[in-house]
Structure formats: structure tokens, C-alpha cells
Amino acid sequence: MSLRHFLTTQDWSRAELDALLDQAVAFKHSRFGQQLAGKSIALLFFNPSMRTRTSFELGAHQLGGHAVVLAPGKDAWPIEFDLGTVMDGDTEEHVSEVARVLSRYVDLIGVRAFPKFQDWSVDREDRVIKAFAKYATVPVINLETITHPCQELAHVMALREKFGNLDKKKYVLTWTYHPKPLNTAVANSALLIATRFGMDVTLLCPTPEYVLDERYMELARQNVAESGGSLRVSHDIEDSYRGADIVYAKSWGALPYFGRWQDEAPIRQSHKHFIVDEAKMALTNNGVFSHCLPLRRNIKATDAVMDSPACIAIDEAENRLHVQKAVMAALARHTPSR
Amino acid sequence: MSLRHFLTTQDWSRAELDALLDQAVAFKHSRFGQQLAGKSIALLFFNPSMRTRTSFELGAHQLGGHAVVLAPGKDAWPIEFDLGTVMDGDTEEHVSEVARVLSRYVDLIGVRAFPKFQDWSVDREDRVIKAFAKYATVPVINLETITHPCQELAHVMALREKFGNLDKKKYVLTWTYHPKPLNTAVANSALLIATRFGMDVTLLCPTPEYVLDERYMELARQNVAESGGSLRVSHDIEDSYRGADIVYAKSWGALPYFGRWQDEAPIRQSHKHFIVDEAKMALTNNGVFSHCLPLRRNIKATDAVMDSPACIAIDEAENRLHVQKAVMAALARHTPSR
Amino acid sequence: MSLRHFLTTQDWSRAELDALLDQAVAFKHSRFGQQLAGKSIALLFFNPSMRTRTSFELGAHQLGGHAVVLAPGKDAWPIEFDLGTVMDGDTEEHVSEVARVLSRYVDLIGVRAFPKFQDWSVDREDRVIKAFAKYATVPVINLETITHPCQELAHVMALREKFGNLDKKKYVLTWTYHPKPLNTAVANSALLIATRFGMDVTLLCPTPEYVLDERYMELARQNVAESGGSLRVSHDIEDSYRGADIVYAKSWGALPYFGRWQDEAPIRQSHKHFIVDEAKMALTNNGVFSHCLPLRRNIKATDAVMDSPACIAIDEAENRLHVQKAVMAALARHTPSR
Structure with a gap:
């Protein structure tokens, strides 16, 4: 079975989206669960966040899981996304290693990566999250790139x-x-x-x-x-x-x-x-x-x-908490127990 | 019943302060409890912290709760505190939204906001934490502004x-x-x-x-x-x-x-x-x-x-842990279950 | 009984290292335990980290404990390590206070402190982690200084x-x-x-x-x-x-x-x-x-x-998680209950 990500709502059927929304309503009425018991999520923020970070961190906790918040290039190493590069610039490691190592540690990976605003033809490729989705062996969640499905x-x-x-x-x-x-x-x-x-x-x-x-x-x-x-x-x-x-x-x-x-x-x-x-x-x-x-x-x-x-x-804004818990719970259902 | 904050000890009666201190002594003898089970606190640091951050984060955890640590202007969006401003400067959102959204996510909000040291007549108004207390619908705790009640x-x-x-x-x-x-x-x-x-x-x-x-x-x-x-x-x-x-x-x-x-x-x-x-x-x-x-x-x-x-x-310094747990427990007693 | 640290593998006998590795293998097969129940670790990063931070934070959580991540000089106060200094420079507090206060809060302290790369005769003294080990009253773990035992x-x-x-x-x-x-x-x-x-x-x-x-x-x-x-x-x-x-x-x-x-x-x-x-x-x-x-x-x-x-x-990289849990569990076995 191929790995399921939450990169865009377009990859999810209308029935699946309705199910996520129903689950979110249920979480709004009753916040706590064990859907992420023993599971964890890495939240990678290449850009600032207040709502996203708070709601994901709390949401994971309320479902029995644990979130690790990372800021690559600030308190973690800057990451290379191009393939085949001779890495003699500023980046210290390749997304291939980052995504594969994180996949060994955690059950879900969330990525926020805004465009660079220099060249739309580059930005529209959305390569940061696509690279994570390519190399990760766990589901990847879009925390805002060139769309913001949460x-x-x-x-x-x-x-x-x-x-x-x-x-x-x-x-x-x-x-x-x-x-x-x-x-x-x-x-x-x-x-x-x-x-x-x-x-x-x-x-x-x-x-x-x-x-x-x-x-x-x-x-x-x-x-x-x-x-x-x-x-x-x-x-x-x-x-x-x-x-x-x-x-x-x-x-x-x-x-x-x-x-x-x-x-x-x-x-x-x-x-x-x-x-x-x-x-x-x-x-x-x-x-x-x-x-x-x-x-x-x-x-x-x-x-x-x-x-x-x-x-x-x-x-x-409040609903961010509820829908994201629904997304995490849906994706984690298919990840193996460790 | 109006919302209770912990902005200054002057708002708390001597009997109430004695009760907090008694509870802190009890926590010093027995660290763990469920007073914050299913509850959470957002800790907003506009300035550096070592003891405050560590003791609040651990204290919440030891009482069954969860702390989210945020640094507005650094890894979260810079915040506006003035009323009626045309926000064409550096700030990206108003405390009104920040406080109301956080109140939907968490049960307590802690705020550290030092003076700006340019004009005491401004600093003495202590407007950052007062704005949070004004707009938040959950209790606000002073993590040091122009007083340091903890x-x-x-x-x-x-x-x-x-x-x-x-x-x-x-x-x-x-x-x-x-x-x-x-x-x-x-x-x-x-x-x-x-x-x-x-x-x-x-x-x-x-x-x-x-x-x-x-x-x-x-x-x-x-x-x-x-x-x-x-x-x-x-x-x-x-x-x-x-x-x-x-x-x-x-x-x-x-x-x-x-x-x-x-x-x-x-x-x-x-x-x-x-x-x-x-x-x-x-x-x-x-x-x-x-x-x-x-x-x-x-x-x-x-x-x-x-x-x-x-x-x-x-x-x-050790006692910071114990008294802050007493403060959180006292304030959380009156917050609704979610 | 003198305090046991994990500063270098040379301080641990071959039999002890083998026992740590055996425990790590056991954790690789079964991730969860209660070896750190009610215990906590402070992770001090003077330098960036991705794997170390993620694996220690998750590892503590998986064993029932809690990790607090601190970045002195960035979101915490800059620290002095020399003895007898008249502290009129950039540092705001002495490692003696930091280590003793953290020892009151947490059960383990991890320290990452890279060399300064200006004078090897200074760097080789490894004084940052040695100062923490000197003043802390809980075990100290080397998260990479001039060796990297994890x-x-x-x-x-x-x-x-x-x-x-x-x-x-x-x-x-x-x-x-x-x-x-x-x-x-x-x-x-x-x-x-x-x-x-x-x-x-x-x-x-x-x-x-x-x-x-x-x-x-x-x-x-x-x-x-x-x-x-x-x-x-x-x-x-x-x-x-x-x-x-x-x-x-x-x-x-x-x-x-x-x-x-x-x-x-x-x-x-x-x-x-x-x-x-x-x-x-x-x-x-x-x-x-x-x-x-x-x-x-x-x-x-x-x-x-x-x-x-x-x-x-x-x-x-995956094994970092498992071996570090073994190290934390071994050290925490000898720390007192609070």
C-alpha cells in the first residue's frame, strides 16, 4: 500500500474530506483521545508560526502523542533540496537524510516552507515538501507551502x-x-x-x-x-x-x-x-x-x-486544532506500531 | 464570575497568598498531581528565560498538563498592542486576535514582557500583559513585566x-x-x-x-x-x-x-x-x-x-517550580473543562 | 556514592558499555518503558542540533519522562564558565548557579558545547561540560563537545x-x-x-x-x-x-x-x-x-x-534514539526520587 500524505485537499476525495470534518466536530465536543498513543510528529518550521505550532503541538498531546518542534537553519542544520548538488554552499545536509532519519524517529512529519518570492516558476514547484514526501517513509503533512490545506x-x-x-x-x-x-x-x-x-x-x-x-x-x-x-x-x-x-x-x-x-x-x-x-x-x-x-x-x-x-x-482559528487532530488521526491509523 | 488573573500579588488577599504558599510547600514534598490534567498553558516569552521557562514547563507537566513555549517576533509573528492602529509597520497581528485564539487552544496564558527602557511613562503602563488580560478569556499569569509576582x-x-x-x-x-x-x-x-x-x-x-x-x-x-x-x-x-x-x-x-x-x-x-x-x-x-x-x-x-x-x-530559584505550580493549580480550578 | 556522568565512554567499563548496547537493542524492539517516569532532563544546546535534540526529546518521552530544551545565549541567558571572573562582560550568570538550579528542577542534564575554534589548547580543556559536571548535583550527559560518546x-x-x-x-x-x-x-x-x-x-x-x-x-x-x-x-x-x-x-x-x-x-x-x-x-x-x-x-x-x-x-542515526534511552535509563536508576 502506498504511503498516504496530506499535501493538498485535492488528493482526498470529497467523502474523505467530509469524514475528516466529522471527526473534527467530534474532537471539538470531546478533546481527548488515544489515536496517537505512542506516536509522534516532527514539526519542521522553515518560517514563523503561532497558531499552527500551538495547535499541532497541543493536538498531538491531546491524542496521546508527542510533537517535536524543529526550526531548520535556526536551531537545526540548514537543508539542501536539490538533487545531485555538490554541497559546497550553506546547506549542511540533504533532505534525503533528514527525511529518512526523521522517519526512523517519528510517525508523522509536518512541514512549513513558504516560497522564496524570487521566481514563481521555482516556487510553484513546491519542492521542499515534495522532497520530504519523496524521501520520508512516514506520512507528511503540509503546514503551509504554496497551499495551506489545514x-x-x-x-x-x-x-x-x-x-x-x-x-x-x-x-x-x-x-x-x-x-x-x-x-x-x-x-x-x-x-x-x-x-x-x-x-x-x-x-x-x-x-x-x-x-x-x-x-x-x-x-x-x-x-x-x-x-x-x-x-x-x-x-x-x-x-x-x-x-x-x-x-x-x-x-x-x-x-x-x-x-x-x-x-x-x-x-x-x-x-x-x-x-x-x-x-x-x-x-x-x-x-x-x-x-x-x-x-x-x-x-x-x-x-x-x-x-x-x-x-x-x-x-x-480554533478549528485548526480540531481538523488537524482529525488529519493526524487519519494518517496515523495506517502507520505501523513501533 | 469575573476572570481571575495572576498579574500582581496585590490583587490577591494575604489569606490567598498564604494558601498558595501552603500549596507550594505541599508540592515541594510531593511533586506530582493531576491539578492540570487535560489542561494546557501557553508561555509567551518576549524576552529570554531559563528558570521561568524550565520551571513552568516542568511544573505543568508534573501536574498532568502541557506547556507550549512561544517566542513572538522570533519564531512566532510580531504582535501589535496599540488600539486602533493602522498596522502598516512591523507587527503582523493584534494582541486581540492572539489572546482570543490562544484562549481557544489553552487554559492558561503566561506572558513575559520586559519594559522597552526608552520611556518609563510608557513602560509603567505595562500594556502588553494588560492587553493579554483584557482580551484573553482564560487566566493570564505574569512571567515578569514591570513586576515579577512569581x-x-x-x-x-x-x-x-x-x-x-x-x-x-x-x-x-x-x-x-x-x-x-x-x-x-x-x-x-x-x-x-x-x-x-x-x-x-x-x-x-x-x-x-x-x-x-x-x-x-x-x-x-x-x-x-x-x-x-x-x-x-x-x-x-x-x-x-x-x-x-x-x-x-x-x-x-x-x-x-x-x-x-x-x-x-x-x-x-x-x-x-x-x-x-x-x-x-x-x-x-x-x-x-x-x-x-x-x-x-x-x-x-x-x-x-x-x-x-x-x-x-x-x-x-527551586521554589519557583513549587509556587508556580500552586498558582497554575489555583487558576485552573476555575477554568471550564473543554 | 559519587555522581555518575556520561561524559566519555572511557569512564565506562567495557562490560558497562556492552550492557548499554544490550539495553539499546531491547529498546529498538520495544520502544516504550517507565524508566524515566516522573523524571526529567534539561537539554542545553549551545550549538544547533536536529538528530540529538529529536532523539533525546522523544526518548525521554517514550520512557515516561520529560525533556526541556534550552538554548543559552539565544532564548536563555548567556553563561560564564571561568572561575573568579568579575562578570562585567556579556555573560549574565555563572555555570555554578545554572547547574545548581537546573539540578533542583531536573534529574539529568545534557550539554552540547562545541569548541570555539580559536585556540585548541583552550578548547581541549572542554571546560563547559566539565563545569556542568562539577556543579550539577544530577548526572550530566555529553551531547557533543570535543567528543561525542552518544x-x-x-x-x-x-x-x-x-x-x-x-x-x-x-x-x-x-x-x-x-x-x-x-x-x-x-x-x-x-x-x-x-x-x-x-x-x-x-x-x-x-x-x-x-x-x-x-x-x-x-x-x-x-x-x-x-x-x-x-x-x-x-x-x-x-x-x-x-x-x-x-x-x-x-x-x-x-x-x-x-x-x-x-x-x-x-x-x-x-x-x-x-x-x-x-x-x-x-x-x-x-x-x-x-x-x-x-x-x-x-x-x-x-x-x-x-x-x-x-x-x-x-x-x-536511528540508533541514537535507542542508545541514548539506554544511557538515560542507566543514569536515572541512581538518581533519587523527588
Whole structure:
């Protein structure tokens, strides 16, 4: 039987995703279990984390397991990912060794590895987590690379708590301004999961340059073909918000500008009015607002929106704990006892 | 019922403090319990820690709980504390979100946040931990900000182990030299706890500029009015040490010089003779010496004093473990099961 | 009874080492136990770690204990090791306090402290771990200083898994190139453990300047006198590899060049041909290859060697978990219950 990973929700059937969400709801009602008794997970953070680290570490503990948190390049050795390299640079060991050794120690490996933001054609290969998945002999979990599937599950769980069935809900994924060009991971993920669950999805962004990678656009089109939802791109704020049930915000850098961000900055700065505010939310169908966090207040969304009852970002963040426990439990079911 | 925090010992009655100390003594005799079974604590360190981190992490574990250690701005996202800010600077998320999300994950939140040392009028507002206490929906514990209440309990526990009843003991809190202008937290705390427990307290410092913030001086005066102790300020080393039962040392920067430390440095450097040495200790009533640690040897106290039987700093440090378990257990008693 | 540490395998009798290895084999078959129930270990990392940290943290957990990971100078206070110093420099506390306080909290202390690489006559004193062993009142474990005894046990365990009895096996410890002048710790350790277990050991290095410290050469000579093995130094690659059963590779800086590495660099760079490759391995007696990791591929050993069945480096890395649990269990047996 081939090894099962949690790299993207697209590798999991809709029935499997529903089962994960059901298990997450069960964990929300009753936090403790023995699904990871005697098992362990290594959490590799190539980038900062607060929610992910806390919720995975606690989640493993609550299921009887143990999490080891590692920061390669900071308190562990920097890692090489290319094949065949003569390693005379900064990296001290190859992912092949790291993944194989960790697989001897632990039962699951989680990896957070953001893009380098220099060349999208490189970043879109997502080679760090793919290398771990290639060499590890235990399941690998995506803690955010160029998608963020754990966030997807937490997000859709929060939406279900609010709406129940999500078919044909009007869902707006809106770009917002941020002083730095950010990762597209959560935006890609929002597109995938919203289309997967049959919603009518609008991708709202300033210009065509801010449309997401065609790989994710195409997957989203395939998803709506199966799920019965729809997908459109819009640059019209008022039209997008009108009648929306769900507004999900995220900032990201425009893909054509990777590596020459000084050229993108003035475009980004000219669209600060994409901020989610009360006026825009008033156009919705008494819609809810969410965001993956961290969120810069009064940049991405106003204090008024963040502090309103419509904001379910804290619920979504809480759900990270529950869905990730469901993912760990599902993957660990198939790992051998030591 | 409103949420109970452990931000300062002044919020806890003398009977409550005595109960915490009794519980700490019980934990010293028998380390293990289930008071935190199924519970967890997030420990947020904005500044370095050795004793605090080790003793809280172990203490939670010994009571059946789990501690997650986070370093915001280093391996987690930098946090904004001001209200209404347009967050276009370095901070990536607001304490409102951090505190509310952590409250969904954990049952207790510990926060270490030292002053910035630029403007005492700002630092004295202690806004980091106050913001956590404001937004968190679980109890918040002070791991040292501008006071250090856990150290207070460990200190008074060590003194009781030595003396039993502390009423009317002659207690000297002496300033000492240190190459850097340090936090007044432990000095403020020593003043509070020594006056609270009815001791005759002398604050010994080089000049009137080194007297502590009037807020703590006034609380100390209120404390002695209730406890039957006394409080005086002295700049006379020999007179202060003579007949003392307890010498507690701490270095701190003079409050009027915050933000212009180059002006304070020569004053500080001219008072290196405040070092605790054998000659000074010989003036005491066979007194004990303690310090919160870390301590620079032969700067704050000589090797001879540190290595003498009179030094109870190691006992005080050990007691951190016991008193903090008592604090966690007391606060967790009122948190809901998940 | 005097305190037992695990600072070097030379302090442990051959029978004791055999018992540790037997226990490690037992742990490899059955991972879980209660040998550390209610006990804890502080892991102090003055340098980065991946395998050591993960395997110790997990190992303690699997035996019912708890590990606290500390990084002095990074997230804990910088520590002074000299005696009698007037501490007006960068260090904030003395090892005497750190070791004594940690001994009150935990039952075992592990220390990783690499040399400073400026002056070998200083580094060879190994004063960091010796200071911890001097002041601690609990056992201290060497996590790599100027030797690496945990690696030794993992290494010899892997060799026994392959060969059974190791008497008179032909063992080559070969120097290899690395862009930086590295620690001699694993090389010293390989020399000690291979001679201890009765092997015919060749130390292969580019020039006499790369021979290891006379302290370890002399211990190795004493070891072979007792164990029945042999020791020779060679600068002839082909002669050394011919008929070898075991090739163990490590790079290190030449001792006479400590502190003036610019002079050593050209010598080191002129010996890149010491890389372990298929041609060299073909000279052996169908020998195995190993390395302590991290390893720079195509610098110390080629991809072909690393990915060949002859490479047992991953097994050796796995064994770190098992042997370290055996060491912790052996030391904790004699620590008092709290």
C-alpha cells in the first residue's frame, strides 16, 4: 500500500474530506483521545508560526502523542533540496537524510516552507515538501507551502458551523492590500476548498495580474464541474460583495512580479481601498467575514469588521486544532506500531 | 464570575497568598498531581528565560498538563498592542486576535514582557500583559513585566523556610551595580512582598533618583499600614546592613534616566561599591542573602557571598517550580473543562 | 556514592558499555518503558542540533519522562564558565548557579558545547561540560563537545547489527574535505570506540598535521593494548581502503591551525580527493560506509555511496534514539526520587 500524505485537499476525495470534518466536530465536543498513543510528529518550521505550532503541538498531546518542534537553519542544520548538488554552499545536509532519519524517529512529519518570492516558476514547484514526501517513509503533512490545506479544513468547518450545507453559497475571495507581497498559499487554498464544496465563488482582485496561478484556477474549474458550484473572476468590488454570504480576505503578491517587487509595490499601494470595511460588508447578504490570521488591522480589514459578530476568524482559528487532530488521526491509523 | 488573573500579588488577599504558599510547600514534598490534567498553558516569552521557562514547563507537566513555549517576533509573528492602529509597520497581528485564539487552544496564558527602557511613562503602563488580560478569556499569569509576582512567592517561601514567621524581620532591599540599566521589576516586587509580610523594610539605593516608582512606594506604605511592618529609604550602606536579617540584592536603572542612559551610566558606575560582600554581610544579624538570578558574580555579589551558607538564592530559584505550580493549580480550578 | 556522568565512554567499563548496547537493542524492539517516569532532563544546546535534540526529546518521552530544551545565549541567558571572573562582560550568570538550579528542577542534564575554534589548547580543556559536571548535583550527559560518546554507541551498535563481533575488523576512519574547519569530536570518538571494541583501526588523513590530539591517540593505544585491536596512521588512501570492512568518514580542521584558519584552508582544499566514492569503496572487503550526519553530499561522500546498500548512516542515526534511552535509563536508576 502506498504511503498516504496530506499535501493538498485535492488528493482526498470529497467523502474523505467530509469524514475528516466529522471527526473534527467530534474532537471539538470531546478533546481527548488515544489515536496517537505512542506516536509522534516532527514539526519542521522553515518560517514563523503561532497558531499552527500551538495547535499541532497541543493536538498531538491531546491524542496521546508527542510533537517535536524543529526550526531548520535556526536551531537545526540548514537543508539542501536539490538533487545531485555538490554541497559546497550553506546547506549542511540533504533532505534525503533528514527525511529518512526523521522517519526512523517519528510517525508523522509536518512541514512549513513558504516560497522564496524570487521566481514563481521555482516556487510553484513546491519542492521542499515534495522532497520530504519523496524521501520520508512516514506520512507528511503540509503546514503551509504554496497551499495551506489545514487552513482549508478549518475554514470550511467554520462555514458549516454557520451555514450547514454550503452548496450555492455566494463566496467572495477578496484580495486586500498588505505592505509586503505575501504568499498566495491561502488564496490558492480558498479557491480550491470553496469550489470543492459547491459554492458560487468570486475571485475579487485589483487587476488581471493578481489572478492566481492557472494550476489552481484550472483545479477550481474542475471542482465546480463536479460540485455544482461556479467560479468567476471580478475586479469590481461593489458587484462582488453584493449579496455575498461569505467574504474571505487575503493579501498576495502578483505572480508576474516575483523577484521584481519594487515594480509591483505602486500597483499594490494603489489598491488599499480593497480593505474590508463596514460599507462593503453592508452590501452582502448579512454575510460573514473571515481571514486565516495573522491579520493587520485597518490594513486588510477595519477594527469595526474584525470586532463585529460577522467575523468568524477566531472560530476558524480554533478549528485548526480540531481538523488537524482529525488529519493526524487519519494518517496515523495506517502507520505501523513501533 | 469575573476572570481571575495572576498579574500582581496585590490583587490577591494575604489569606490567598498564604494558601498558595501552603500549596507550594505541599508540592515541594510531593511533586506530582493531576491539578492540570487535560489542561494546557501557553508561555509567551518576549524576552529570554531559563528558570521561568524550565520551571513552568516542568511544573505543568508534573501536574498532568502541557506547556507550549512561544517566542513572538522570533519564531512566532510580531504582535501589535496599540488600539486602533493602522498596522502598516512591523507587527503582523493584534494582541486581540492572539489572546482570543490562544484562549481557544489553552487554559492558561503566561506572558513575559520586559519594559522597552526608552520611556518609563510608557513602560509603567505595562500594556502588553494588560492587553493579554483584557482580551484573553482564560487566566493570564505574569512571567515578569514591570513586576515579577512569581519571584515574590518563591522569595517569601524561601524566607519562611529559613525564619518561619517574617513579622518585623529586618529586610534590606539593596541596589547594586550592573553594567546595563536593568528592569525595576524584581525590585518593585521585593518591596511589595516584603511589606506585605510585615517586615521592617529598608530600600537602600545610591541616590534619591534610584528610588522606585511612587506607585510601588505607595503600595508598600499601604502594605505596612496593614501588615504592621515599616518602610524607609536609605542611602547609607553601613546603617542599612547593620542588624539586617535579610539582604536582597537587585540592580536597576534610575527611572528619571529612561531613554538617556548615557547620562545615567557614570552615576551607576560610581556606585560599584554597593556590591554585596563579606564585610557588609558581617554587619548583619547573621543575615541571609538572596537574589532572583541571573546574577553577575563579583559585580552584584562576591564569590564569597554567593558560595557562603548565608546565600539562599538556589533555594529561592527551586521554589519557583513549587509556587508556580500552586498558582497554575489555583487558576485552573476555575477554568471550564473543554 | 559519587555522581555518575556520561561524559566519555572511557569512564565506562567495557562490560558497562556492552550492557548499554544490550539495553539499546531491547529498546529498538520495544520502544516504550517507565524508566524515566516522573523524571526529567534539561537539554542545553549551545550549538544547533536536529538528530540529538529529536532523539533525546522523544526518548525521554517514550520512557515516561520529560525533556526541556534550552538554548543559552539565544532564548536563555548567556553563561560564564571561568572561575573568579568579575562578570562585567556579556555573560549574565555563572555555570555554578545554572547547574545548581537546573539540578533542583531536573534529574539529568545534557550539554552540547562545541569548541570555539580559536585556540585548541583552550578548547581541549572542554571546560563547559566539565563545569556542568562539577556543579550539577544530577548526572550530566555529553551531547557533543570535543567528543561525542552518544554517537559512539550508536555507531558501534550499527556495526554490531551488521557484523556481530567486531574483533579484528578492519576499520578506516577517513578524513574528508569540508568547506569549513570542523570539530574533531566525532573523529576523536570514532578512534576511541573502534579501538575499544578490538578493531584494527587506520586513521587516514592528508598529512601529519591532521592527526588527532595526542590525548585521544594515547587513549586509543591504551584501548588496543586491552582490546586486542591495533592502531595505525596512514596518509595513503588506496592502502587504507584496501580490504577494509568499515569506512567511517569525518571532516575536521587541523589542530595546529586553530585560530589561523586562512592558513589551513588551502591545505584542506587541496585534499578534496579524500571524498568517499565508489572507486574507493570498491577497494574494500565489500565494506560498509557510515557517517554521523549531517553530511554534505558530493563533498564528503558521493550520492552513489550515500544511496548504496553499503551506507548504514541512517541506521546509525536511528540508533541514537535507542542508545541514548539506554544511557538515560542507566543514569536515572541512581538518581533519587523527588
